[in-house]
Amino acid sequence: MTARARTPKNQDELLEYRLSLRLGPVHARQRLGIEREYEAQVFGQDRASFHLENVTSAPAFIRVCLQLVGLFRRGQANSRRLSLAHNQFRLPDLPAAFEGYRILHLTDLHVDMDEANLQAVIALIESLDYDLCVLTGDYRKLTWGPLDGALDGMARLRDAIRGQACAVLGNHDSVRMVPGLEDMGYTLLMNEMIPIEHQGDTLYLAGVDDAHFYKVHNLQRAGDDIPASGISILLSHTPEIWREAAHAGYDLFLCGHTHGGQICLPGGIPVTLDSDCPRRLGRGYWQANGMQGYTSPGAGTSVVNVRLNCPPEVTLHTLTRGPA
Numbered sequence: 632m633t634a635r636a637r638t639p640k641n642q643d644e645l646l647e648y649r650l651s652l653r654l655g656p657v658h659a660r661q662r663l664g665i666e667r668e669y670e671a672q673v674f675g676q677d678r679a680s681f682h683l684e685n686v687t688s689a690p691a692f693i694r695v696c697l698q699l700v701g702l703f704r705r706g707q708a709n710s711r712r713l714s715l716a717h718n719q720f721r722l723p724d725l726p727a728a729f730e731g732y733r734i735l736h737l738t739d740l741h742v743d744m745d746e747a748n749l750q751a752v753i754a755l756i757e758s759l760d761y762d763l764c765v766l767t768g769d770y771r772k773l774t775w776g777p778l779d780g781a782l783d784g785m786a787r788l789r790d791a792i793r794g795q796a797c798a799v800l801g802n803h804d805s806v807r808m809v810p811g812l813e814d815m816g817y818t819l820l821m822n823e824m825i826p827i828e829h830q831g832d833t834l835y836l837a838g839v840d841d842a843h844f845y846k847v848h849n850l851q852r853a854g855d856d857i858p859a860s861g862i863s864i865l866l867s868h869t870p871e872i873w874r875e876a877a878h879a880g881y882d883l884f885l886c887g888h889t890h891g892g893q894i895c896l897p898g899g900i901p902v903t904l905d906s907d908c909p910r911r912l913g914r915g916y917w918q919a920n921g922m923q924g925y926t927s928p929g930a931g932t933s934v935v936n937v938r939l940n941c942p943p944e945v946t947l948h949t950l951t952r953g954p955a
Contacts, residue, residue: 649810654821662806665845670775670805693935706937711747713755716944718916718925720883721953722862726832729950735761736946738887739929741803742784744772745936749784752930753791755945763827764792767887768801768841768868782811789815797825797836801868801888802844820866822849824856838866843888843906848872850879870912870926877920884924889913891928895940923955
């Protein structure tokens with residue numbers, strides 16, 4: 632099936648026309664339809680995926696509870712105090728040219744949630760040295776409604792990112808953001824793969840659409856063209872598809888979504904991770920079935936702009952040759 636050749640009549644039609652050209656008419660129609668049906672609902676298609684932020688009273692209730700116990704202001708200050716985390720991936724077959732290659736990993740920015748947090752992210756990354764930037768979703772505060780605030784924040788962030796920036800969508804993000812983000816210079820991976828070339832060698836970077844709420848990920852489509860001997864990196868918003876990804880043969884898995892819990896008990900113990908995965912995959916470095924992964928707690932906040940016992944982070948991954 633092909634997109635009908637006609638002139639779009641209004642802005643919405645133009646957007647859908649661009650999406651059909653970019654994703655193919657079937658993928659675009661499916662993604663838009665699923666999103667329109669579920670984006671403002673509390674539960675997703677499987678009735679297990681949950682949008683707490685779509686419970687109208689949730690933000691105010693959580694804020695009042697934290698104020699009553701005297702933790703709201705502290706939590707808000709914590710949310711704006713970003714840390715730079717360093718992680719090293721050791722790969723026995725890493726191409727020589729990628730020794731010491733650095734990947735800046737940003738996730739769960741929710742750029743229209745808190746201007747002070749966005750400014751803190753921009754200030755932190757401006758001085759960093761890296762070879763590639765990847766973003767693993769959730770750029771918008773809400774899961775529905777206008778896109779302008781999120782797109783404005785992402786444009787300002789793009790000005791601060793040097794070089795190539797590859798991204799996937801999260802459960803807060805609308806597929807309607809894709810044209811705008813790509814116009815800014817982000818490379819969106821919508822169940823797609825691109826080769827990353829560096830000094831004559833190549834890695835393969837794949838990315839899947841949201842696997843948490845909308846369930847529109849397709850690992851096969853993203854990875855079918857990756858050579859069996861190639862080193863592959865998968866971007867996913869959520870760690871929930873870790874088992875599928877490992878069996879599909881991906882070497883590295885970068886994700887976010889969990890916020891590390893965001894509001895944690897002393898010792899960093901999360902109350903909830905809002906993710907159907909083992910807790911050991913909820914934050915930081917992990918290994919599973921021969922695949923290495925990293926779940927970033929993210930740089931932003933959701934529902935309320937507070938963090939307790941779970942600092943926000945920007946992550947810098949370094950690739951090196953050696954046993955995992």
